[in-house]
Amino acid sequence: EAGVAQSPRYKIIEKRQSVAFWCNPISGHATLYWYQQILGQGPKLLIQFQNNGVVDDSQLPKDRFSAERLKGVDSTLKIQPAKLEDSAVYLCASKGSRGASTEAFFGQGTRLTVV
């Protein structure tokens, strides 16, 4: 089966510009996660979806970050306006519909550089 797809792979923008990342999870996977991974650190959860509803967005900087998952399939994560400290790899992951005990699969990530 196809894995988790993310695009773009790389993005360079100037501060105060906006950017959007796209994620297509494994077909049929109900749970979708977005993570931010700063160089040298572990991934930090930004937002978790169950189908098209938000389960946890407690660590999402809502003044500049937004995310949606229309129809419970693809998801987009947007940053507007970007700051220098947003430079990181943004990872998308999905889990199957059998729930929390199933394996999580990750995409290749999008590396964002804000200059």
Next chain:
Amino acid sequence: KQEVTQIPAALSVPEGENLVLNCSFTDSAIYNLQWFRQDPGKGLTSLLLIQSSQREQTSGRLNASLDKSSGRSTLYIAASQPGDSATYLCAVSSFGGGQGGKLIFGQGTELSVKP
């Protein structure tokens, strides 16, 4: 609040050595624990998944153990090779993340295997 810690942060060993990576977590209310490998500039590759009811899982030269009551897991790598050089991350699927579970990561251990 679940916290995951990995020790050591970095490890360098000569080729052929057996080694152990450690992961600890503060809340034993977990569904499972997953070990991942991350190569520079890449996404996360799942190595092993241990359900909360299991004690260990094996795949090739890798063996992961789980002691839920003490909040610890270890990843044992036998006969290490230069190709094992990567960052190893552990993640726990914790209660409280809805149907999918809340996936919380440690900071990772950067492993370097010298020829």
